[in-house]
Amino acid sequence: MVRTSDMHPDMAKNLLSLPLPQIEPQAWIPARPLSEHQVAIVTTAGMHPSGDRPFNPGSVEYRLIPGDVDFADLRMSHLSVNFDRSGFQQDINTVFPLERLRELAADGTIAGISRYHYSFMGAQPDPTRLEKTGEEIGRLLAEDGVTAAFLTPV
Amino acid sequence: MCALSHYIERGSEGRVATTGVSLIREHAEGMAPPRSLFVPFPLGRPLGAPDQPDFQRDVLLTSLQLLETAAETTLTDYPHDAPTSGDDPWACAVALAPPEPADATEALRDQLIAEIRQLAPWHAESVKRRGRSTVGVSGATLDQVEDLAALLADFATGAEPVDGEIDWNHRMPVRLKFASDDLRAFYHEAATAQPGAKYPTDADLNDWLFNQTLLGTVLRQIVGRMSQSDDRRVAGLVIGMIPAGFARPRS
Numbered sequence: 001m002v003r004t005s006d007m008h009p010d011m012a013k014n015l016l017s018l019p020l021p022q023i024e025p026q027a028w029i030p031a032r033p034l035s036e037h038q039v040a041i042v043t044t045a046g047m048h049p050s051g052d053r054p055f056n057p058g059s060v061e062y063r064l065i066p067g068d069v070d071f072a073d074l075r076m077s078h079l080s081v082n083f084d085r086s087g088f089q090q091d092i093n094t095v096f097p098l099e100r101l102r103e104l105a106a107d108g109t110i111a112g113i114s115r116y117h118y119s120f121m122g123a124q125p126d127p128t129r130l131e132k133t134g135e136e137i138g139r140l141l142a143e144d145g146v147t148a149a150f151l152t153p154v
Numbered sequence: 155m156c157a158l159s160h161y162i163e164r165g166s167e168g169r170v171a172t173t174g175v176s177l178i179r180e181h182a183e184g185m186a187p188p189r190s191l192f193v194p195f196p197l198g199r200p201l202g203a204p205d206q207p208d209f210q211r212d213v214l215l216t217s218l219q220l221l222e223t224a225a226e227t228t229l230t231d232y233p234h235d236a237p238t239s240g241d242d243p244w245a246c247a248v249a250l251a252p253p254e255p256a257d258a259t260e261a262l263r264d265q266l267i268a269e270i271r272q273l274a275p276w277h278a279e280s281v282k283r284r285g286r287s288t289v290g291v292s293g294a295t296l297d298q299v300e301d302l303a304a305l306l307a308d309f310a311t312g313a314e315p316v317d318g319e320i321d322w323n324h325r326m327p328v329r330l331k332f333a334s335d336d337l338r339a340f341y342h343e344a345a346t347a348q349p350g351a352k353y354p355t356d357a358d359l360n361d362w363l364f365n366q367t368l369l370g371t372v373l374r375q376i377v378g379r380m381s382q383s384d385d386r387r388v389a390g391l392v393i394g395m396i397p398a399g400f401a402r403p404r405s
Contacts, residue, residue, distance in 0.1 A: 002196050002236075004180060008398040020184030023160040025227065029171040029188070034222045042158060042172075054291055054323045054332070072286030077323075077332065081394050084198030084356030085335075086342045089288045091204030100201070100211045110218065120158065127157035127185070134158045138165025148221050149162055150214065151174030151187070152200045 011082050021128050037148040039105075040114030040141055041065075044122030045088070045095045045154040046078030055079070055121040060129045062137060065117040069098070080123040083154045095154055114146045122153055156185035163188060173220045175200045175213065175232075182229050189220035193232045196356050202236040203353065209237055237353070244354035245362075246345045248272060252368035255375065259313040262372070266303035269368045270337075273344040280347035289339045292332040293323035299340050302333045303369075310375040327380075327388045334373055334395055341369060364400040377401070 004012040046055045048063035054077035055061070065074070071092045076085060087094035098117070104110045118137050124130060141149060159172040173189040176182035177197055182190045193213060195202050201210040213232060220228055250269055256262045281287050287296055294302050301318045308315040309330055322329050342359055354362075364370035373396060380392045 002177075002194050004178060007197075011398040014398075015178055016180055018181070020181060021157065023157060023185065025160065025186065025188065026163045027168060028226065029163060029168050031222050031224060034218055037171075037218075037221060039218070040170075042162065042174075044158065050290055056324075057328070074286075075288060075291050077291040077335075079331070079394050081397050082197065084196050084359075085288075085339065086346065086354070086356055086359045087196075087199040087204045089339055089342050090284070090346050093207070093210050094199050094201050094204045097201050097210055097214050100207065100214050103207075103211060104215065104218070109215070124157075130157050131161050134161025135165030137158075138162040138167075138170055141162065142166035142169035146170055148218070149159075149170055149172045149174075150217060151159055151162075151172055153175070153177055154198045154200060 014082070019126065021126075023128070032147075034110055035108060037110050038112045038114060038146045039101060039110050039148045039150055040146045041096060041098060041101065041117040041152060042120070042137060042149045043096055043117070043152045043154075044120045044124075045076055045152070046121045047074055047076050047096060047119040049073050050075050059121045060124070060133055061120075062133050063119045065096075065119055067098075067113055067115045067117065071098075078122060078154060088154075095152060097150075097152070101150070114141065115144060116140070156181055156187040156190070159187035159190075160185075171221055173217050175217050176229070179229075179231075186227050186229075188227055189217075189224045190229050191217040191220065191232050192229060195236045198356060199236060203238075205353075206237050209234075238355065244358040246366065247348040248276065248345075250367055252366065252371065255310075255368060255371050257311065259308055259311040262311055263304050263307040265368055266307055266372060267300045270300055270303055270340070273341060276344040276347045277340055280343040283347060284343075287339070287343055289336045289343070291323065292320070292329065292336045294320045294333070294336055299337065302337050305330070305333050306337065306369075306372055306376060309379065310372050312379070327385070327391055330376065330380075331391050331394050334376070337369060338363060341367065360397055360400050361404070364396065365404045370400075371403070374401070374403070
């Protein structure tokens with residue numbers, strides 16, 4: 001069990017001091033069967049293909065991760081030192097479960113997988129700075145026929 | 155993460171529903187993403203544990219199922235803890251016996267490189283077994299890992315770092331952060347490639363690296379120098395170098 005109460009006090013204090021801006025929710029998107037969903041992964045793990053630019057401090061940009069990405073080509077340039085990277089280093093699915101998603105598509109649990117996935121830098125001191133790029137991802141996913149995004153932090 | 159859920163749904167004009175996992179329940183409570191599964195796992199392991207496909211799939215599926223069940227903003231709790239290797243404490247099978255760090259730049263370089271060479275066969279095993287390495291965010295290739303050690307030894311001893319052959323992704327001083335991350339990745343990958351070392355926790359690996367390797371001692375020296383720097387860019391890197399709880403050696 002890991003909750004903030006189990007963490008090192010400095011880390012918990014830092015995490016709980018981050019601002020939590022209130023964002024007006026959108027109209028509720030009605031539920032539909034999982035088997036009808038085209039799913040993309042959006043991660044804030046600071047991941048990117050090795051040939052793409054590493055993230056810099058304060059970056060609110062995103063990086064594109066093609067659906068056919070070779071796991072050997074993925075890197076993580078997240079700045080925070082206070083999360084475990086060894087799970088990612090041993091098995092990228094610990095953070096970016098693309099192989100698990102492929103299994104769910106193969107057995108028909110979901111309809112399919114997006115051609116593209118997206119990665120941001122996490123640990124943002126002001127999450128509202130992600131508004132522009134977040135909305136851009138929403139448009140890109142929708143235009144590509146994606147119906148659901150699975151968001152994974154680190 | 156929670157903010158992105160709102161922004162993605164808004165940008166998609168209702169065409170893309172979001173779900174996800176949350177590692178910090180207080181953040182999900184405060185920002186109320188449309189659908190979220192709180193998972194009681196260590197930061198950095200949102201799917202629970204490496205090399206546990208059945209467990210990872212269950213976490214993913216439990217979150218995805220909110221897409222077909224949630225009729226309003228929903229935050230649920232995943233009922234299982236992450237799998238561990240049991241009660242046996244993990245220990246790195248390679249006894250590194252780190253020396254007292256040398257004061258002279260060249261000598262410290264040699265010491266660090268000697269430690270890296272002790273781990274290199276296990277890192278080669280890691281690459282063979284996993285087919286990849288995550289080393290490279292600094293710009294260094296795997297065959298330039300010893301050059302990363304040289305950079306850290308230079309800074310730790312107050313010498314002027316030389317550019318060397320690496321096609322760096324960052325300028326100084328940010329370069330130090332990513333050189334350090336790459337070396338830690340090399341050590342972690344080597345340590346977790348050893349027999350019986352399948353499921354060390356993040357705390358196990360940090361305890362090993364920061365208390366039982368020369369690299370850990372050198373990283374502390376670097377942080378000491380950074381914190382005394384008059385350059386705010388250098389001093390600002392201190393918080394990104396060593397995880398909370400490992401700034402001092404275990405007594």
